Amino acid sequence: MQQYTNYPLLQHNTxxxxxxxxxxxxxxxxxxxCQFLSSTDFEHHRNRFIHIGAGSNLLFAGDYNGxxxxxxxxxxxxxEDTSEYQLLRVGSGYVWDDLVAYCxxxxxxxxxxxxxIPGEVGASAVQNIGAYGVEVCDVIDRVEAIDxxxxxxxxxxxxxxxxYRDSIFKRELRGKYIITHVVYRLMKSPAFKLGYGDLRARVEAEGDPTLDAVRKAVTAIRDSKLPNPKELGNAGSFFTNPVIPREQYDTLKSKFPDIPSYPIDETHVKVPAGWLIEHVGWKGRALGHAAVHDRQxxxxVNKGGATGAEIMQLAHRISQDIYAQYGIRIVPEVNYIQ
Ligand SMILES: Cc1cc2nc3c(=O)[nH]c(=O)nc-3n(C[C@H](O)[C@H](O)[C@H](O)COP(=O)(O)OP(=O)(O)OC[C@H]3O[C@@H](n4cnc5c(N)ncnc54)[C@H](O)[C@@H]3O)c2cc1C
Incomplete structure (x- = not known):
């Protein structure tokens, strides 16, 4: 176990x-x-602690006094190993993308x-990470945790x-359990999901689909669309896509015919937050050292030297403008740490 005081977090948040x-x-x-949880050091900090993974979905407002x-x-x-699947039990600190490569x-x-997707295995089960039509809960068998x-x-x-990007660990049980292992059920016969964006075209250009071809195509698409956090600090999608009543959407559609949506159920639709941000004019704009990425x-993004407060202020301004124009509240997917 390593323990440090006044510890720099620069390498621990994207x-x-x-x-x-x-x-x-x-x-x-x-x-x-368990040993640490029963120590006096933990007792002193029990009311002010946070468990992090790779810090790719966190925004620190400032120094963390805890x-x-x-x-x-x-x-x-x-x-478990059967003719159909394997159950893999993986430690929470395992790098998520290394697990994908292993599989x-x-x-x-x-x-x-x-x-x-940046981050570690523990957080994958908290966040229910998702991309290109797949959510990690599709393959989670069980989650091992410690209170x-x-x-x-x-x-x-x-x-x-x-x-959607949600679990009990983000709500009722936030801060109450620490995830130590996740057990995933991985299949031996792939059921490719290629219906998202231009994934199918990219994969099929290489021949019959393979797991490796999908991994390469997804990685290439992501590299072309998303800023690399090592070059430009960011935490991926800052907001979740809002889910609104279909009635509200129909009213908006008569006023803004281009507004896109994806059906959720009979009474709700999801509206892409990126479209809303772009259409209130924030795409590519900056507020101090914080900015909205010009392609996504x-x-x-942190243009360099931005404080957490600056990024939060930018997020607040964007949501205010969207509410004023569309009556839709967008909420951060990123966890604010204050
Ligand atoms: C460039 C970029 C692209 C991204 N693309 C995607 C994407 O396509 N899809 C997507 O879903 N996300 C995406 N993200 C967001 C991010 O990668 C995920 O949310 C990821 O799961 C966060 O993992 P982490 O290890 O960095 O967790 P952190 O950001 O460190 O923590 C996230 C949350 O999990 C909690 N947590 C972490 N570990 C544990 C544990 N062991 N026990 C209990 N709680 C824990 C933390 O307290 C916090 O609430 C992206 C981020 C970036 C920077």
Whole structure:
């Protein structure tokens, strides 16, 4: 276990916020985590702590005057192997994209569309990461966690209550459980999902679809569309796409005929937040050192030296303008850490 005070977090958040944590603790095993949770150091910080992964969905408002916990549990084991699937039990600190690479190399299907998403395994189960028509909950079998008293609990997929970029760990159980392992069910026969954007065209240009071809195509599309956080600090999509009643959408459509939507159920539709941001004129615009990316309106960027407060202010201005024009409230997907 490593423990540091006044610890720099610059390498631990993709928005490139140069902030510090009063205490930073990284544990290597479930035993080490339980040991720390029963320590006086944890007792002192019990009311002010956050567990981070790779910090790719966080925005620190400033220095964090509390405890930052991080998992360095990196194990990966096959816990069940049948003719149809393998269950992989993976440590929460395992890098997500390394897991995708492992699965593609071992001909295990299900997460190839989620290639190149930053972050770690623990957060994948908190965030219900998704891309190109796939959500990680499609392959999650169960989630292993520890409560703050050190008691283990296994959550079935149903108990995780997954929704769009949502889970019980983001709501009722936020800050109450630490995820230590995730068990994924990966299939031996791929069921390719290529219906999103130009994925099919890209994959089929290389011949019959393979897991490797999908991974390469998804990675190439993402590289061409999204700013690399190492070059331009960002946390991917800043806002979730708002879900609104169909009636409200129909009224808007009569006023703004181009407004796009995706059906959710009989009474609700999802409106792309990027379209709304672009149509209130924020795409490519800056506010101080914070800006809206010029190719991808859903991504807010740190142009260099921005503070968390500046990014939050920009986000606030954008949502105000969208509400004024469309009557739709957009909410950040990114977790504000204050
Ligand atoms: C360039 C870019 C592109 C992105 N593209 C996508 C995309 O296509 N789809 C998508 O869904 N997301 C995307 N994201 C967002 C991000 O990658 C995901 O949300 C990812 O799951 C965050 O992982 P992380 O390890 O960085 O978690 P962090 O950002 O560190 O934490 C996220 C949340 O998980 C909690 N958490 C982390 N680890 C644990 C744990 N072990 N136990 C309990 N709670 C924990 C944290 O407290 C926090 O609430 C993108 C981000 C970037 C920068």
């Amino acid at each position: 928005f490139q916020m140069d902030v510090r944590a009063a205490l930073y603790v990284e544990y290597n095993s479930v035993d080490e985590l 405890l930052v916990l991080h998992s360095a549990i990196h194990d990966l084991e096959v816990v 593609v190399d071992h001909k295990l299907a299900g997460i190839e569309n989620l290639s190149a 703050l008293q050190g008691t283990p609990r296994i959550f079935t997929k149903e108990e995780c209550q997954y929704g 309106a859903l991504v807010l």
